[in-house]
Amino acid sequence: MTTRLRPEDRADFEWVLTLALDVTDIRTALDRGPVTPGVTALRARALADADAIAASAADEYRAYLRARAAVMPASGTPAPSPGAARNGPVAESLLPALGVLAPLVSAVAATVFLLFGYGIRLATPASSVASTLVTAGWTSALVTVASTTVGLGALLVTAVRSRTSHRGDPRLAVGNPEAEHARAAWHQALLERGLLPYLRGHLTVGPPSAD
Incomplete structure (x- = not known):
């Protein structure tokens, strides 16, 4: 035949x-x-x-x-599982966006907290509010570093998946x-x-x- x-x-x-x-x-x-x-x-x-x-x-x-x-x-x-059909595309699209937005938001917060905290500390050295803002500022700075690292990893994973999906037969992406x-x-x-x-x-x- x-x-x-x-x-x-x-x-x-x-x-x-x-x-x-x-x-x-x-x-x-x-x-x-x-x-x-x-x-x-x-x-x-x-x-x-x-x-x-x-x-x-x-x-x-x-x-x-x-x-x-x-x-x-x-x-x-390939037949996706119901959960993957609902959550897969959404998660894959949100991950790179969060990887960009999270470091940006935490960096802005760190800048604001540190500026206000040190500004108040200059005016009122014994102020507890100044200490709280400075602590919050440095915490936000650490969050910025961590979220930047995670964000870069997310972008790298997305890029690799994109290259894989455009190479060879996409119907065999299940890796059977x-x-x-x-x-x-x-x-x-x-x-x-x-x-x-x-x-x-x-x-x-x-x-x-x-x-």
């Missing part, structure tokens, strides 16, 4: 195609002269024949689709080992049995010798 390459998996096909075009003998043949098709033309031809090329790794592709379906609902995205292994096996089969023979056939070159 032939399984056509699904639209959401064409990005994977293009990525493996890029790897194949960079294999030594393929790259050497492409650089050999004007009689061979250029990289752009060969890439376009391979993309047009994507379904036929992918058929060489059909078994691995079907195994990948089964593994992926096991961790995804029919809509094609079986699905990731099946995907890697499909990539390997697609490269070795599909794209490399296809490219070598169009460039009339054979695989590199063992020695």
Whole structure:
């Protein structure tokens, strides 16, 4: 049974195609002269024949689709838990905002308390209010340092998550080992049995010798 390459998996096909075009003998043949098709033309031809090329790794592709379906609902995205659906996006959006606002608010409070505290202390050295304000000011300053550290960490975590969500297949963001292994096996089969023979056939070159 032939399984056509699904639209959401064409990005994977293009990525493996890029790897194949960079294999030594393929790259050497492409650089050999004007009689061979250029990289752009060969890439376009391979993309047009994507379904036929992918058929060489059909078994691995079907195994990948089964593994992926096991961790995804029919809509094609991981099924979040009800609590994560309600709280996840809100928490992720509030964390960076709090990381910026908390140090700012505590820094302003520290400045105000210290200015008023030392101002009153200059006018009335024995004033208990001045001592209270100065203590509150230095406490706010410590809070500023701590919240700045926490805020930077929150921003870093958000940046890393953002990069991760834009890299590779976002539907596998659940980190399912079986699905990731099946995907890697499909990539390997697609490269070795599909794209490399296809490219070598169009460039009339054979695989590199063992020695």
